[in-house]
Amino acid sequence: MKIEGKDQYIKITVIGILVLLIVHSLLGSISFKAFFNLTALEIIFAGIILSVIISFSFDTLIVTVKMIHASFTDKIDYAGDIHKLHQLSAKVKREGVLSIQSEIELETQTFLRDAMILLNDYKKPEVIRDILEKDMESRRANLYRPYNVLKMISHIAPSFGLIGTLIGMIGLLSNMDKTDMIMNNMAYALVSTLYGGLIANFVAVPLMGRLKEYIDRNMLRWAMIMEGILLIAQNDSPRNVFDKMNVMLKESERLEYPRSRVEERNWTTYELES
Structure with missing residues (x-):
């Protein structure tokens, strides 16, 4: 979960930088008044x-x-x-x-x-x-x-x-x-x-x-x-x-098999995640 959150943060940062570059290139070539x-x-x-x-x-x-x-x-x-x-x-x-x-x-x-x-x-x-x-x-x-x-x-x-x-x-x-x-x-x-x-x-x-x-x-x-x-x-x-x-x-x-969570041979009590 931490890795996924970090990747998301990096992605948002890169997108923000690229958007700023595009806006800068547009407004650097033409005035805002002409663009709008x-x-x-x-x-x-x-x-x-x-x-x-x-x-x-x-x-x-x-x-x-x-x-x-x-x-x-x-x-x-x-x-x-x-x-x-x-x-x-x-x-x-x-x-x-x-x-x-x-x-x-x-x-x-x-x-x-x-x-x-x-x-x-x-x-x-x-x-x-x-x-x-x-x-x-x-x-x-x-x-x-x-x-x-x-x-x-x-x-x-x-x-x-x-x-x-x-x-x-x-x-x-x-x-x-x-x-x-x-x-x-x-x-x-x-x-x-x-x-x-x-x-x-x-x-x-x-x-x-x-x-x-x-x-x-x-x-x-x-x-x-x-x-x-x-x-x-x-x-x-x-x-x-x-x-x-x-x-x-x-x-x-891929996941590891949850041996520690489930003892199938003894058929212990299971709770289904809702």
Whole structure:
């Protein structure tokens, strides 16, 4: 945990430094007054928002905001899942599958709770696998909805920047006899393209990458849970449940088998982590 926190601090520091360098390079080349063009901002943001609202439901847009926030704040606890299913396997071995009903009611993670319900209701592992795979595919499709919103923004932002440029050039050519209008329209034309490129490449595309990583982490979590539940349904040993889930992690993140915490031969009392 300390290493993860240190890495996060270093990452934030590096991002801050790079952002300052970009801002310095922009404002070092042009004045803030020239960089901030309200007309260009209006056409860029109004065009992007209008296109997104037309293309996607409000529910999808709300989910997009929530998922972006979750990608920064949610910590997926693979180790907790492995230990939880390891203990669940021991409990089922000791007391039978019907003994997990109380744990189902306490479980807050929806995919794991649904998997535990299937384990409690079905005896055939192939039936459980088929249902969980369909559940994972459905969840994956829902997770990609926000990704598609950002993908669209990354495509249309430069286009609206070009539209702003064309409008600025039209204004420039229409007022060739007015020096002040020529300068204003020229600045508007160039800044519009800049805004479109910045929104696409410094906002939408990085967030797409972050959401893709967030989706992959969740898919790995669900695959691990499914593997553990299927092994329990097959009446496999708690050690196999632990090892086969553990091996799905990166080598640097794999856990040691908790011999000191669980004495499987004596079937001592287990407490499932909620």
